[in-house]
Amino acid sequence: MPFISNTLEQQDQMLAEIGLTKEDLFADIPAGLLYEDFKLPQGLSEQRVRDSLAELAEKNSTHLTCFLGGGFYDHFTPAAVHSIISRSEFYTAYTPYQPELSQGILQAIYEYQSALCRLTEMEVANASLYDGGTALYEAMMMAHRITGRNKIIIDDSVNPIYRVMIHSYTRNLRIEFEESQCKDGLADRDRILERIDDKTSAVILQNPNFFGCIDDFSDIAAAAHDKGALLIVSCYPISLGILKTPGAMGADIVTGEGQSLGLPLSFGGPYLGLMAARKQYVRKMPGRIVGETTDASGQRAYVLTLQAREQHIRRDKATSNICSNEALCALTALVYLSLLGKEGLKETAQLCADKASYAYKRLTAIPGVQPHFRGRWFFNEFVLDLPCEAADVIAKLIERGFAAGFPLSRYYSGMENSILISVTEKRTKHEIGMLAEALESVL
Amino acid sequence: MKLIFEKTVPGRRAVQTGPGDVPTMNVRSSLLRERAAELPELSELDVVRHFTELSRRNFGVDSNFYPLGSCTMKYNPKVAEHIASYPGFAQLHPLLPQLRMGGMLTQGALQVLYEIDLLLREITGMAGFTMQPLAGAHGELTGMMIMAAYHKDKGNKKTTVLIPDSAHGTNPASAAIAGYDVVSIPSNENGVMDIEAVRRHLNDEVAGLMLTCPNTLGLFNPHVKEICDLIHSVDGLAYYDGANLNAIVGKARPGDFGFDIVHLNLHKTFATPHGGGGPGAGPVGVREELVPYLPVSVVVKRSDGTYTLEYDHPKSIGYIAPFYGNFAVVLKAYVYILMLGKEGLRRxxxxxxxxxxxxxxxxxxxxxxxxxxxxxxxxxxxxxxxxxxxxxxxxxxxxxxxxxxxxxxxxxxxxxxxxxxxxxxxxxxxxxxxxxxxxxxxxxxxxxxxxxxxxxSAPRTAPVCRPNETAAAKDLNIAYL
Structure with missing residues (x-):
């Protein structure tokens, strides 16, 4: 079923009207380059495809009670989010090159940029990037353009998935990395401050960090600024419902993964790369940006702006090669934030912290289970040390219906027994209790 | 039209949170924000009306004809949206396969990734694909990184990439970001890349070529195979920008033209919605010799018929996306290919x-x-x-x-x-x-x-008429604060 409207008769009629044959249409391709022997299946009906994909969907385990996070979270999404973003005027449109026909998505992106600035307490934001990892890479390159320097200090409590991505992207570039090991769950001040010098482009930190610990980077921001370096903070937007903002800490560029703002987990994407910055750096920012202006009759209107930074104008001199943003995902985040609203986001963030704290108390009461970092404030994730290998325990808990957490040995040596547990507002006291019972029984 | 922030009524709510069934946790106040973020305060009806009004000020393929050149604004079948919302796909956590035996929890999703790889190989004549690139331009960058890894591995000292002057701006931008200098090749009087000009610019420094075929003028270059051969003669690689694959899908294959690396825009040829400017997906395919350089992870099928992920590919360019690409977009393209089949794609x-x-x-x-x-x-x-x-x-x-x-x-x-x-x-x-x-x-x-x-003085019927873009860039207002 190729979704072609014209009947065979109409196709013949059109060919006749323009005086061409079917063969003429492909006569410009040298005969030897045409291919007929495609080993592809026959097309299927909608019913067949739906049945077979429903069968595949069944083979995925989405029934597990989810305590798995690591930067990607199982939050609650109001039904109105899906209903709104399913309006096809939004999702079947393309990049708003014609502002007269795209005021809807343009205004929505302007509102998204505004919401992100308000959330992070930054001055400017772009229309989004692909995901939190590519956003962090773009922020690093932006810092490089701003400072003209090559050295990056990155803390090892930044999401390890993002750290490996950044390393892949910079293999052929002259970027020098210094990785700082976090100390007792927090950025190690002594080591970071001592390493910032006049070659340093940026310090990259994450809050809450990969282990869930909360920090205040104001001192590091000041030290970086002293040496002409920037502070880049990767954030978890839900946490900003209550936590001190990167803006208040003095961050210069803020990135983050926007998945938690109403986007389904969808096995890794599409997600949403957040990026906000100080106003003075806006012309060095990558990606689409929407600005407010007026139209011919003086009405408020929205357009893509600062396009002189971009690839379709600047080609090989552009700030980035990025073309599309993740517009529909940015719209999703805006709708989510609008529905939760000022109080709702704050309450959701507080509930995450409450439930994580409760889970922490329940789980550390189990004999043999210890907190990995003592006396640390955490948001909705924390690290526990088990009396045996964490990966093994997690596998046993899967059989009991829990995605209990993430084994940190996958990215950190010496943490074989450590598990990262995430608790969102969706988890109930009852589910947390069940997890505690199940964990105790498998140890 | 008012902004959503201008519609706020203090105290109004759309969502009741909870249940708050556990004691409150008081985080140290110095770690907290001083004031709540000034997000809208509205009812659910207010929010729904606001965005419905915005949607009325937008135009999609479903609205009417959308002949935006080089963007392939074809109809996006509803069944693909429907399938992508199945809970078995939409609620699947991407870290599950990294748990011990966790791959067994995601067999359906891994099978989708494995099978669309095979289908795209056959459609393009390539030997292996990665689904990870998150957009077309991201695919270009991935392709350029593969090109760089290949040359580094062979000890080649290559510095330039040839790109026709009619190329999308993303081509030179992607090549530059991967560390290459760009040489622009003029089109000839027939509107296609001039083979003589390619010959003139050919030397040992040429790492490769990026070509869109048919090109952005809608023209097929009859010398495409000879051009690829020329590039190969200096151990360069030929990159096929698949932005315009819709013109030849089911009829001819870039692999047969001599291309070594291909990216596809699933949101163009394979009918996934453009979303107002994303999310898209830009899978990259390569010929046999380049398969080891593809990003990790890689989906493989084991002899017992189950699927798993491999991470240990020493020549791989590494990780270009957090997981397996824009999975939901890839899934929609898979649905589309299954529905069309061989005959449908040719049509x-x-x-x-x-x-x-x-x-x-x-x-x-x-x-x-x-x-x-x-x-x-x-x-x-x-x-x-x-x-x-x-x-x-x-x-x-x-x-x-x-x-x-x-x-x-x-x-x-x-x-x-x-x-x-x-x-x-x-x-x-x-x-x-x-x-x-x-x-x-x-x-x-x-x-x-x-x-x-x-x-x-047109348009007269649109919500606004010819917004002043110069003023927008000059008196920058990009957030309502």
Whole structure:
């Protein structure tokens, strides 16, 4: 079923009207380059495809009670989010090159940029990037353009998935990395401050960090600024419902993964790369940006702006090669934030912290289970040390219906027994209790 | 129209949170924000009405004809949206496969990734694909990184990439970001990359070539294979930008032309929605020798028929996305390919090309055609005659189309054509739709002669008319604070 409207008769009629044959249409391709022997299946009906994909969907385990996070979270999404973003005027449109026909998505992106600035307490934001990892890479390159320097200090409590991505992207570039090991769950001040010098482009930190610990980077921001370096903070937007903002800490560029703002987990994407910055750096920012202006009759209107930074104008001199943003995902985040609203986001963030704290108390009461970092404030994730290998325990808990957490040995040596547990507002006291019972029984 | 922030009524709520069934946790106050973020305070109805009103001020493929050249704005089948929302896909956590035996929890999703890889190999003539690139431009960057890894591995000292002047801006930008210098190759009088010019610029420093074929003028380069051979003669790699694959899908394969690396835009050829500017997906395919360089993880099928992920590929360029790409987009493309099958894909190219030629032939006596020979999926006109006679520009034609109910074609691209207007009808549009568009275009051409001032003040029916872009960039207002 190729979704072609014209009947065979109409196709013949059109060919006749323009005086061409079917063969003429492909006569410009040298005969030897045409291919007929495609080993592809026959097309299927909608019913067949739906049945077979429903069968595949069944083979995925989405029934597990989810305590798995690591930067990607199982939050609650109001039904109105899906209903709104399913309006096809939004999702079947393309990049708003014609502002007269795209005021809807343009205004929505302007509102998204505004919401992100308000959330992070930054001055400017772009229309989004692909995901939190590519956003962090773009922020690093932006810092490089701003400072003209090559050295990056990155803390090892930044999401390890993002750290490996950044390393892949910079293999052929002259970027020098210094990785700082976090100390007792927090950025190690002594080591970071001592390493910032006049070659340093940026310090990259994450809050809450990969282990869930909360920090205040104001001192590091000041030290970086002293040496002409920037502070880049990767954030978890839900946490900003209550936590001190990167803006208040003095961050210069803020990135983050926007998945938690109403986007389904969808096995890794599409997600949403957040990026906000100080106003003075806006012309060095990558990606689409929407600005407010007026139209011919003086009405408020929205357009893509600062396009002189971009690839379709600047080609090989552009700030980035990025073309599309993740517009529909940015719209999703805006709708989510609008529905939760000022109080709702704050309450959701507080509930995450409450439930994580409760889970922490329940789980550390189990004999043999210890907190990995003592006396640390955490948001909705924390690290526990088990009396045996964490990966093994997690596998046993899967059989009991829990995605209990993430084994940190996958990215950190010496943490074989450590598990990262995430608790969102969706988890109930009852589910947390069940997890505690199940964990105790498998140890 | 008011911004959502201007509609706030303090204290109004849309969502009740909870249950708050555990004690409150008081985080140390120095770690907390001082004031709540000033997000909207509205009811659910307020929010729904606001966004419904915004949607009415937007135009999609479902609204009407959207012949935006080089963007392949074909119909996006509803069944794909439906399947992507199955909880078994939408609620699947991407870290599950990293748990011990966790791959067994995601067999359905891994099978989708594995099978679409096989289908795309066959469609393009490549030996292996990665689904990870999150957009077309991201695929280009991935391809350039593979090119760089190949040369580094072979000890080649290569510094330049050849790109035709008609290429999308993403091509030179991607090559530059991967660390290469770009050499722009002019198009010849036939509108395609000049093989003699390629020969002139060929030397040992050439790492490769990036080519869109058919190109952004809708023209197929008859010398494409010889060009690829030339590039190979200096151990360069030929990169196929799949932005225009819709013109040849099911009819010919870039692998047979001699290309080594291919990216596809699933949101173009494979009918996944453009989303107002993303999310897209830009899978990259390579020939056999380059398979080891593909990003990790890689989905493989074990002898017992189960699927798993491999991470340990020492030559791999590494991790370019957090997980397995924009999975939901890849899934929609998979659904599309299954529904079309071999026959359906061939008909896509045939009808995309027929529709473009139909529009071209019907309009060429009213507008100057850039290249008067059978085109592929899109045709390019120049508004230079109307400009010379009445001062009408491509943008005036575009705005006049808005008043006639159509989304305008791409204008001012490719830059090699003066006052370009680039029309890509796609295969899904009917003859009736094309005829009404053609009538509108002819009427506009006539109006350019009789009432040019009317065209210059179009559109009259849209919510806004010709926003001032210069002022937007000068007096920058990009957030309401």
């Amino acid at each position: 896509v190219a045939e009808n995309a090309v027929l529709n473009a030629n139909y529009v071209k032939e019907k309009l060429k006596s009213h507008y100057r055609i850039a290249f008067d020979r059978p085109c592929k999926h899109e045709c390019i006109f120049s508004i230079s005659d109307q400009m010379a006679q009445n001062g009408i520009r491509a943008t005036d034609v575009a705005k006049a189309l808005i008043d006639r109910g159509f989304h305008p074609p791409t204008v001012y691209f490719p830059t090699v054509v003066h006052e370009a207007i680039m029309i890509e009808p796609t295969e899904t549009e009917s003859k009736e739709t094309l005829d009404s568009f053609i009538d509108a275009m002819i009427e506009i051409a006539e109006q350019a002669g009789s009432e040019p001032e009317k065209l210059r």
